[in-house]
Amino acid sequence: MGADLAVPSPPSPKSRLTAVQFLSLKSSWMEQSDATAVAQVRAGNPDAFRVLVERHSRQVFRLTFRMTGNEHDAEDIVQETFLRAYRQLHRFDGRASFGTWVYRIAANCSLDLIRARKRREVQQPQIADEEGKELAASAVANDPTPERLAYSGELQQLLRPALEQLSPMERTAFVLRHYEGMCIEDISRALGVHAGAAKHSVFRAVQKLRRALEPAMGPAK
Amino acid sequence: MKHLSEDDLVLYYYGERVPGVPAEEHLGSCAACRTNLESLRQTLDAMNSLAVPEPAENYETRMWQRVYPAIEAIEIRRRRWFDWMFGQRKWVLAGAMALIVIGAFMSGRISQKSQLKVVSLSGQVRERILMVAVGEHLERSQMILIELANNETKGPVDISEQQVRAEDLVNENRLYRQAALKSGDKSVSNLLDELERVLLDIAHSPSKLDSAEFDDIRRRIEAEGILFKIRVVGSNLKARERVRVRQGQSKSL
Numbered sequence: 001m002g003a004d005l006a007v008p009s010p011p012s013p014k015s016r017l018t019a020v021q022f023l024s025l026k027s028s029w030m031e032q033s034d035a036t037a038v039a040q041v042r043a044g045n046p047d048a049f050r051v052l053v054e055r056h057s058r059q060v061f062r063l064t065f066r067m068t069g070n071e072h073d074a075e076d077i078v079q080e081t082f083l084r085a086y087r088q089l090h091r092f093d094g095r096a097s098f099g100t101w102v103y104r105i106a107a108n109c110s111l112d113l114i115r116a117r118k119r120r121e122v123q124q125p126q127i128a129d130e131e132g133k134e135l136a137a138s139a140v141a142n143d144p145t146p147e148r149l150a151y152s153g154e155l156q157q158l159l160r161p162a163l164e165q166l167s168p169m170e171r172t173a174f175v176l177r178h179y180e181g182m183c184i185e186d187i188s189r190a191l192g193v194h195a196g197a198a199k200h201s202v203f204r205a206v207q208k209l210r211r212a213l214e215p216a217m218g219p220a221k
Numbered sequence: 222m223k224h225l226s227e228d229d230l231v232l233y234y235y236g237e238r239v240p241g242v243p244a245e246e247h248l249g250s251c252a253a254c255r256t257n258l259e260s261l262r263q264t265l266d267a268m269n270s271l272a273v274p275e276p277a278e279n280y281e282t283r284m285w286q287r288v289y290p291a292i293e294a295i296e297i298r299r300r301r302w303f304d305w306m307f308g309q310r311k312w313v314l315a316g317a318m319a320l321i322v323i324g325a326f327m328s329g330r331i332s333q334k335s336q337l338k339v340v341s342l343s344g345q346v347r348e349r350i351l352m353v354a355v356g357e358h359l360e361r362s363q364m365i366l367i368e369l370a371n372n373e374t375k376g377p378v379d380i381s382e383q384q385v386r387a388e389d390l391v392n393e394n395r396l397y398r399q400a401a402l403k404s405g406d407k408s409v410s411n412l413l414d415e416l417e418r419v420l421l422d423i424a425h426s427p428s429k430l431d432s433a434e435f436d437d438i439r440r441r442i443e444a445e446g447i448l449f450k451i452r453v454v455g456s457n458l459k460a461r462e463r464v465r466v467r468q469g470q471s472k473s474l
Contacts, residue, residue: 046292047456053288054281061280065273075284082288087295159271177235178268184237202235203228210264217264 034098041089053082056099060106066175067110069160077113081106103180104190107172111191114168155216162212166205169193173201174209225254230261290448294367301364315361318354319393325350326400348404349465355397355409356458362390362416363451365423370442378435381428388424391417412454419447 033051040048057078064081065074084105085092092101163171172191176182182190188198210217225233225247233244248254277283365383372378398413419442426438442448 046296049292050285050289053285057281057284058276061276062273066271071274075287078284079287079291082284083291083295086288086292155267155270156272159268163268163271178265199232203231206231206261206265207227209268210261213264213267217260217267 035094038089038092038094038098041086046086049082049086052085052098052102056102057082059099060102063103063106063175063180064110066163066179067107067171068113069164073113077106077109080109084109100186107176107190111168111172114171118168158213158216162209165212166208167201169197170201170205170208173198174205177202224251225257227257227261230254230258233258234261234265286449290367290370293363293448293452294371297364297367300360315354315357318350318357319396321350322354322400323396326396326403348406349462351397351400351404351406351409352458352462355401355413356455356462358390358393358397359412359416359451359455359458361386362394362420363448363455365390366419366442366448366451369423370439370448372435372439374435376432378430378432379428380423380426380430380435380438384424384426384428387420391420391424394420408454408457412450415445415447415450419445 034055037048037051041052060078060081061074064077065071068074068077081102085102088105092098096104163174166174169191173187176187176190177184184195184199184202187202188195191198193201225239225242225244229239229242229244232239233248248258365386368383369380394413394417398410398417401410401413422441423438427434430438
């Protein structure tokens with residue numbers, strides 16, 4: 001399967017290039033090779049899609065895991081992301097790289113899942129609230145210092161609930177800005193909202209996170 | 222002096238433009254804002270320690286194996302639409318192919334002991350016809366298996382339509398398997414042997430299955446990896462056919 005894919009060879013790290021030059025060349029090679037695979041899929045060879053799945057799925061998983069906080073959901077979203085990408089490949093205009101495009105799809109798939117999950121939680125508010133309170137209480141128990149939290153791994157327990165209390169839009173905007181390094185303009189394009197809305201989602205997310213992490217980090221000034 | 226707001230500091234932290242404020246300059250001269258920035262930095266830097274599990278080494282392959290059957294289903298639906306556009310031509314062609322294969326197989330049997338040169342020629346023709354016909358047969362079988370594997374219906378499932386098609390395919394499958402055995406094509410005959418068992422399973426199951434029974438059928442399809450094998454053998458057959466066509470073209474030039 002996909003054995004006859006005509007994908008260009010990657011640049012060799014052995015040639016005399018600086019690390020930056022090498023990375024830039026590698027990224028350009030990947031984009032070129034992505035474009036080749038996309039063209040082959042469009043020409044009626046679905047097996048060529050394998051190159052794209054194998055190249056981007058790990059990175060997409062990191063994004064979806066940060067969004068959902070659940071490995072199983074994250075994997076399901078990765079699968080759904082690539083299926084949506086396959087179905088909508090005719091809409092991919094090549095202005096952004098395939099990686100960026102598939103990232104946007106993953107962010108939106110994650111957003112859909114978090115929204116659906118929130119709706120379910122609204123239907124069972126007591127249980128969700130109680131679980132949240134217990135989790136937060138256990139995380140901040142015994143008035144831990146930042147050092148202790150950081151080194152004992154308890155900070156981890158505080159971070160996830162902090163992220164989960166954000167609204168779906170706030171969480172998506174924050175993850176894209178903070179972890180994926182996307183600028184506000186790109187986030188607004190990815191989520192189909194105005195730049196102002198994307199910016200305010202990030203601001204609100206940061207405010208809420210600071211409040212949630214106050215027990216460990218000290219009060220927000 | 223007007224201090225930087227928390228929003229300004231957030232923009233500054235992320236390297237975004239802070240509208241209407243020379244943030245860098247202000248921070249250089251304002252200790253209060255520097256303290257606020259430091260506090261914000263601590264919180265946001267702490268978010269970097271949020272652990273993300275590293276997927277297993279074969280994650281990419283596993284993901285492709287999850288995505289692939291659904292892509293196949295999409296392609297099959299597209300092909301179905303195409304077939305629908307062109308009426309029943311494909312089925313007529315498949316029937317004709319089956320008849321030719323049977324004829325070729327029978328004539329091969331009868332003329333087995335005749336002159337070597339003639340036998341060799343009819344063997345080549347037979348093999349080529351077999352390849353095309355088996356390719357068609359595999360596609361139709363694959364369609365049924367994918368329909369069943371991707372059926373997400375909750376509760377009782379009616380598979381009577383697939384059963385009728387599976388029964389037809391079982392008979393054809395037997396003939397193709399015998400022909401493949403005769404021509405010595407082990408990969409094809411082995412696959413057809415496995416496929417026959419799966420098709421028989423489907424054909425002989427009750428028409429209306431409860432969730433557990435239906436899951437059992439789906440599990441059997443998945444456990445044998447039959448869809449994957451069909452795809453591989455189908456691709457090989459197509460590749461062989463392409464080579465033959467190319468060879469034929471270069472000879473005729």
